Amino acid sequence: MVHIVGAGPGAPDLITVRGKELLEKADVIIYAGSLVNPALLDYKKADCAVYDSAKMTLEEVIEVVVQAESGGKMTVRLHTGDPCIYGAIREQMDELDHRGISYEICPGVSSFCGAASAMKMEYTLPEVTQSVIITRMAGRTPVPERESIASFAAHGATMVIFLSTGMLKELSNELIRGGYSPETPAAICYKATWPEEKTVVCTVSTLEECAQREQIRKTALILVGDAVSQSNYSRSLLYDPSFTTEFRKGTGETV
Template sequence: MIHFVGAGSGAADLITLRGKKFLEDADVVIYAGSLVNPQLLEYTKPGCAIYNSAKMTLEEVLEVMFQAEKEEKMTVRLHTGDPCLYGAIREQMDVLDEKKIAYDYCPGVSSFCGAASALDLEYTLPNVSQSVIITRMAGRTPVPPKESIESFAAHQATMVVFLSTGMLEELSGRLIEGGYKPDTPAAIVYKATWEDEKTFVCTVDTLAQTARENNITKTALMIIGDVVAHHSYDRSKLYDPEFTTEFREGNSRQ
């Protein structure tokens, strides 16, 4: 059996209880290199075979899985954050489906959630932003043209940008071209929830300058939108004393 496991956003104690149990029982662990906190590997049992996938191709990763299956061993494929975001898990699962090898998927805490916790931030503030766009800049791996930064920026929703720390000058230009004002609040979160986490609040037009001044070149994500500045917002209807819910009758003001 192969378990795809989300390692969480960084801190070793932010893995799920289920994910931790899988690590404790694993005979083989293939983990995503520098993106996964090595402290998580301390949960493994003596004799567990551990592989760093940063040094491996897809074919090499799959071969380790195939060999473990032949030997009736349990494998954990440990991905950063939640594997559903930029985890490249589908290409692994498709081959396992072809080979009729059983697997399952244990979710984890994504770094975009960890980044919000680092800033004490709520992504969805009433009458400010009720949507979160998760995307990245096109680098060596392209992005579909219909998903350009400019087209997303036109919505003025909250945006979280992964895998783009080295392209912040271009990111700022595209955000502004798409409709964000240059002074729109923004933040850079470096290694969210890790011991060396750093956060920097800035604006759309100072993203590159902020990263440069603080030597941030990788392992960071950017948050764009008024929610970063805890913008003036409406009170939640759910907890408004006048609002009736399934569980509570609202009280009209006299």
């Protein structure tokens, strides 16, 4: 059996209980060494074999899994955050299906959730925005044209932008081209929930300047939108005394 496990945003205690238990039982761990906190490997048993997939191809990863399966061993494929976001797991699952190897997915806490906790912010503020767009800039690997940064910026929703810290000047230009004003609140969240976590509040136009000042070059998320400022929002109706819900009768008066 292969378990595809979300490692969480970084802090070792933010992996799920199930994920930790799977790491403790694994005979083989293949982890994304360029992104996963190596402290998570402290949960492994003494005789567990460990492979860093940052140095491996898909074919090499699958070969390790096949060898483990032939020996009746259990493998954990450890991905950063939640594996369903930029985890490249579909191609791995297709290869496992082709070989008749059983697998399960253990979800994890995504780094975009870790970034919100680091910022002490809510992405979906009433009367500000009720949508979150998760995307990335096109770089060495393409993005469909219909999903360009500018096209998403036109919505004015909260945006969480992965894998783009090395292209912040271009990112600012695209955000402004799409409709955000240069003064739109933004933030750079470096290694959220890690010991070296750093958050920088800025604007769309000053992303590159602030990243250079703080020497942030990679492993950061970019947050964009009025929700970053955490101001000028309306109180939630769910907890408004005037609002009737399935569980509570409201007064009918707006406060």
